[in-house]
Amino acid sequence: MDSLILLFAAMLRISTPILFASLGETLVERAGVLNLGIEGTLLLSAFSGFVAAQFTGSLWLGLVAAVLTGIALSLLMGLLTVTFGLSQHVCGLGITLLASGVALFAFRLIYGGASTPPALETSFVTLDILPGTAFAPLFSQHWLTYISLLCVPLVHWLLYRTAFGLRLRAVGEQPEAADTAGINVYKMRYLALILGGAFMGLAGAFLSLAQLGAFSHGIINGRGWVAIAIVIFGNWLPYRVLAGALLFGGVQALQLRLQAEGVPLPYELLLALPYILTIVAIAFVGRNASYPAALLKPYRRE
Amino acid sequence: MLKLRIERGSAPVWFRAIIPVIAVLITFILVSALVIVAGASPLSAFFELLINPLTKTTARADILMMATPILLTGIAVTVAFAAGYYNIGAEGQLYAGGIAAAWVGTQLQTESSVLMIPLMLIAGFIAGMLWALLPAILKVRLQVDEVVTTLLLNSVMLFLVSALLNGPWRDPVSGWPQSPTILAAAQFPVLIPRSRVHLGAIVAVIVALVIWWVMSRTRFGIEVRAVGKNRDAARFLGIPVGNRILMAALISGGIAGLAGVSEVGGIHYYMTSTLSSNFGYIGVIVATLGALTVPGAILSALFLALVNRGAISASRELDVPVYLGDVIQAALLLVGLATLLLNRYRIRRIR
Numbered sequence: 001m002d003s004l005i006l007l008f009a010a011m012l013r014i015s016t017p018i019l020f021a022s023l024g025e026t027l028v029e030r031a032g033v034l035n036l037g038i039e040g041t042l043l044l045s046a047f048s049g050f051v052a053a054q055f056t057g058s059l060w061l062g063l064v065a066a067v068l069t070g071i072a073l074s075l076l077m078g079l080l081t082v083t084f085g086l087s088q089h090v091c092g093l094g095i096t097l098l099a100s101g102v103a104l105f106a107f108r109l110i111y112g113g114a115s116t117p118p119a120l121e122t123s124f125v126t127l128d129i130l131p132g133t134a135f136a137p138l139f140s141q142h143w144l145t146y147i148s149l150l151c152v153p154l155v156h157w158l159l160y161r162t163a164f165g166l167r168l169r170a171v172g173e174q175p176e177a178a179d180t181a182g183i184n185v186y187k188m189r190y191l192a193l194i195l196g197g198a199f200m201g202l203a204g205a206f207l208s209l210a211q212l213g214a215f216s217h218g219i220i221n222g223r224g225w226v227a228i229a230i231v232i233f234g235n236w237l238p239y240r241v242l243a244g245a246l247l248f249g250g251v252q253a254l255q256l257r258l259q260a261e262g263v264p265l266p267y268e269l270l271l272a273l274p275y276i277l278t279i280v281a282i283a284f285v286g287r288n289a290s291y292p293a294a295l296l297k298p299y300r301r302e
Numbered sequence: 303m304l305k306l307r308i309e310r311g312s313a314p315v316w317f318r319a320i321i322p323v324i325a326v327l328i329t330f331i332l333v334s335a336l337v338i339v340a341g342a343s344p345l346s347a348f349f350e351l352l353i354n355p356l357t358k359t360t361a362r363a364d365i366l367m368m369a370t371p372i373l374l375t376g377i378a379v380t381v382a383f384a385a386g387y388y389n390i391g392a393e394g395q396l397y398a399g400g401i402a403a404a405w406v407g408t409q410l411q412t413e414s415s416v417l418m419i420p421l422m423l424i425a426g427f428i429a430g431m432l433w434a435l436l437p438a439i440l441k442v443r444l445q446v447d448e449v450v451t452t453l454l455l456n457s458v459m460l461f462l463v464s465a466l467l468n469g470p471w472r473d474p475v476s477g478w479p480q481s482p483t484i485l486a487a488a489q490f491p492v493l494i495p496r497s498r499v500h501l502g503a504i505v506a507v508i509v510a511l512v513i514w515w516v517m518s519r520t521r522f523g524i525e526v527r528a529v530g531k532n533r534d535a536a537r538f539l540g541i542p543v544g545n546r547i548l549m550a551a552l553i554s555g556g557i558a559g560l561a562g563v564s565e566v567g568g569i570h571y572y573m574t575s576t577l578s579s580n581f582g583y584i585g586v587i588v589a590t591l592g593a594l595t596v597p598g599a600i601l602s603a604l605f606l607a608l609v610n611r612g613a614i615s616a617s618r619e620l621d622v623p624v625y626l627g628d629v630i631q632a633a634l635l636l637v638g639l640a641t642l643l644l645n646r647y648r649i650r651r652i653r
Binding site: 034036076080084086087089090091093094095096097098100101102104105108109222225226228229232266267268269271272275276278279282283291296 | 336339340388390436440444446447449450451453454455456457458460461462464465468469580583584586587590623624625626628629631632633635636639640643
């Protein structure tokens with residue numbers, strides 16, 4: 001029982017950055033933009049947050065720096081794909097390569113060729129919600145984890161219960177019709193990118209400022225691509241995205257536990273499972289997947 | 303008085319010719335900021351990046367060595383993109399080719415390179431094709447978007463390689479997560495003495511020439527490009543659209559697989575999880591900057607290799623982090639794409 005609760009606790013912790021990133025990507029894709037820049041955005045956000053926190057001594061300034069980095073890279077994505085109407089997947093990949101290059105460049109510049117990752121003196125503390133009960137370990141999480149869970153209904157509400165959400169989805173489904181109805185397609189896509197970029201910044205900040213309190217080259221390790229998978233797996237719906245993120249976190253947590261206990265298993269294959277499940281899910285749903293209809297299509301006002 | 307007006311329409315030919323130069327200039331102006339932050343003068347950095355490597359024999363050889371894998375992945379991406387099939391999975395397909403090459407290179411008991419190396423290349427091509435097969439079938443049969451499926455298979459491949467190298471293939475001698483060393487007959491001959499330019503460079507050039515011929519001189523190639531330009535029009539003309547996309551995707555995967563063979567056979571001599579330094583993704587840069595043409599891909603692969611080699615010089619001479627090369631490559635892609643838009647405008651003098 002105890003070990004099960006610890007497993008769930010690890011699941012929540014591991015899911016947090018994935019959940020932030022997936023919610024951000026959901027918002028962006030709902031507006032019709034596939035942001036493959038996410039992997040690099042996470043890396044540069046984690047790095048800038050870490051550097052800002054280390055040099056100012058304030059974790060909060062680090063958090064702000066990470067979020068601003070996420071927004072800045074998303075604005076670049078907007079300039080290229082929304083304003084210039086360039087190919088989303090090529091620009092997204094370009095931003096991932098650019099942001100990763102800048103992060104590694106700056107890392108080398110500031111920390112030299114250090115092989116051990118630099119660590120912060122403090123990192124965000126955990127918050128105990130139910131101390132003294134059997135569930136205490138489960139609810140002894142970083143406050144950002146609780147925030148990430150609260151963001152799920154928030155994003156759902158934003159997308160489905162507000163006029164803003166309606167307009168955002170409209171430009172991702174029928175940009176021409178939305179334009180005719182007086183919605184500024186460009187502006188809505190930029191707003192979605194900004195919001196999504198902020199979420200990606202939070203994801204990066206969680207890794208370097210809370211979960212690890214350190215930065216290393218491999219800190220993101222494909223989490224951005226995982227988020228891309230989870231958004232599809234979750235059918236662009238916030239609650240299903242949550243389920244996907246928890247599934248991924250659960251598999252990871254289980255893998256870590258089995259490995260620690262020395263169970264002989266090819267762990268890598270377990271880790272590949274969420275990706276394979278996503279591909280199988282896409283294959284089964286096929287054309288019926290509720291892709292935002294205008295995804296990958298630049299909008300040009302004639 | 304001279305009055306100028308910017309109009310929509312195609313840019314004059316002389317202007318199109320200098321667009322790449324403009325892109326390079328803008329990129330270097332932007333990147334100067336990083337160079338200055340690193341405490342070096344931009345001019346000396348650009349000398350190290352673009353000129354210095356060309357003056358030394360060893361550095362020129364390094365450029366050929368570094369251009370080899372990205373020319374192969376660049377050609378691979380070119381074929382797929384030309385068909386309108388956005389294969390982002392060259393990275394995974396490269397690793398598939400590397401696994402096949404290491405498998406043949408360690409298992410096939412022969413001392414004849416003439417037998418061994420062609421078999422490695424064939425096995426690597428087939429492995430790359432197989433890794434590209436699923437997304438291609440999903441695309442053609444079920445209209446499933448290939449961008450995400452090819453991308454996700456890259457991650458799956460990395461886990462597969464890791465499982466292989468930490469499991470059955472762990473080097474029994476060193477204990478490192480890398481495959482046993484391939485046999486002597488499987489190691490690509492070095493082309494230029496005292497350099498690391500290997501047979502893979504010739505393979506890459508031959509592949510580039512064959513693909514150039516196929517894409518521009520054969521019915522098949524022209525049909526593939528027609529499908530990429532306008533799928534509906536191609537279907538109307540009676541071109542088997544699905545088949546052409548499938549073929550382009552598989553050829554693309556196969557060529558990316560050859561890049562893996564070339565790295566295993568010519569550089570590492572074993573399979574490792576760090577076989578590729580983003581070569582699959584850099585292939586997208588090579589193909590895009592080459593405007594999806596083979597001569598363009600050759601030029602951009604050589605240019606990117608020059609910048610990469612130059613970044614090593616700059617880090618040695620000026621203490622600028624070597625990752626400057628990665629930044630420039632990515633910035634070139636984005637700036638290059640943006641400046642291509644200038645094609646759509648012309649400046650007219652009005653009286």
